Amino acid sequence: MKTLDELILPHDLRYTRDHEWARVEGDLVRVGITDYAQDQLGDVVYVELPEPGQTFARGEAFGTVESVKAVSELYLPVGGEIVEVNAGLSEAPQLVNESPYDRGWMVVVRPSDPAEIKGLLDVEAYREHLKGIE
């Protein structure tokens, strides 16, 4: 497993305690799982995502990510409507391992309450959270 120093944790993202990341892009929010999460899961073999147009509350499970080791729920960092999903993950789920913050993104959300983003962890708080797990 990667050590805390080896993890890639971009400063421009917000994080959840469940290891999702959220990137604000105008009035939309792009969501994926962190480098820590993909490292813990190991090889991702399947990603189950919702259909565009579905709505979820903050913290609600919107899909699953499946590795050789485990099946893990994906929780939405901010509530809202799914406006786009990463269709490429159905053919290449390994992108979650290879590029968790870029090509391995999962969904784009139109937040129902943009203020929810402020309730997420910044990079320093997420790093502290990971220290508590180790």
Added chain:
Amino acid sequence: MARHTVLGQWHRRHGANPAEFAGYEMPLWYPAGARAEHLAVLTAVGVFDTSHMAVLTVSGPGAFGLLQRCHTRDLGALLPPADPPRCTYGVFLDARGHVVDDAVVYGLSPDRFLVVVNAGMGPRVAAHLAAHAPGPGAGIADLTDRLGKIDVQGPGAARVLEPLLADPDRAFQDLGYFRFRGHFDPKAPEAGQVRWHDGTPVLLSRTGYTGEFGFELYVEARRAPTIWADLVEAGEGRGLLPCGLAARDSLRTGAVLPLAHQDLGDWPFVRNPWTRVLPLGPGGTGYTKEFLGRAAIEAAVDAAWTLPFAGFDPRKVPSGASVRSGSGRELGTVLTCATDMGIDRVEGRIVSVASPNRPAGFTPRGLCCGFVRVGEPLPPGTRVELRHGRRSIPVEIVSDIRPDRTARVPIGAMRTRRSASSQEEPR
């Protein structure tokens, strides 16, 4: 605090992701990842550190009688030792017919046997044997801490081993499936039959828990790091990867091999796909010998059925998830659910990355597979649903899972077979 095998330092230095298993810290996977490791065993070679497995010796004039009474297989097939001698896979049952552990028994001579059981199970199996000894005359010793054990598995296994053995032609001669040769103890009379290139005596057996062609090597613990390093070096350019527990689990599931205490456990050992480990007579009916637990499994009337299944994509559920019929009726629970990353369905048929008739460019996504324990017989082809939380995964009861396994292919053919993932020329 978890124990480490004699190869623990190597694992840490080479980036193994650790997991605790039966009191040992073992590699779950190495930096290549479990998927690559699984595929290496199907197409090239994988090496596994299985030094955590427990090894007992049972010796003396009462040894055969004791093992013959306790092990499900008819060990008469191990006597007298042939060249090369035989080993056999079966289970130790208690008087209720429940599994104490599964075990490979090696017949060295009419009064010397090796018994290989699961990690952490040495003391329990030794106590079980001692408690059921029909009389004195059998000494039981636990050699686990004295031994290193390395599995070399995959179609390229013989070709990687060849240059590392002092006399590979002698070592491999007539080495059929579940045959072995040599001994790890330099004082044993068989020790000279298989030697590493540096003279280290090796017990080399044509066995393994992946379903693929390969070997298990038993050596004195202090020799294991050198032998492991030699294998890794010899496998460079031949697609060899060190493999962890994750690949071992997915490989064995696809090969319809059970995990003791999960797929066979605290329930009567009947109505499962492993009846071949019972001493069945011609036509698969009637037992050819007495064994502890026989009366209980013959009398079992309400036992469940343990059946293999394969899914339609890689999705899986945790062990313990429920099994339902298409109409939602509760049928039982999931014992094991893993993803065999080397297989996929092509027009409904399961194809392996190693199948000779696979379509050009075949790249499997993997299929979930494993074992369910249900309260009624379900014939192959029956569709059931595995349910856990929001998940409901359709799977099919099957009689086999990963096709075109190589475990039983004659060794002569494997010594000349070109590895699917390497450019090396046949010997």
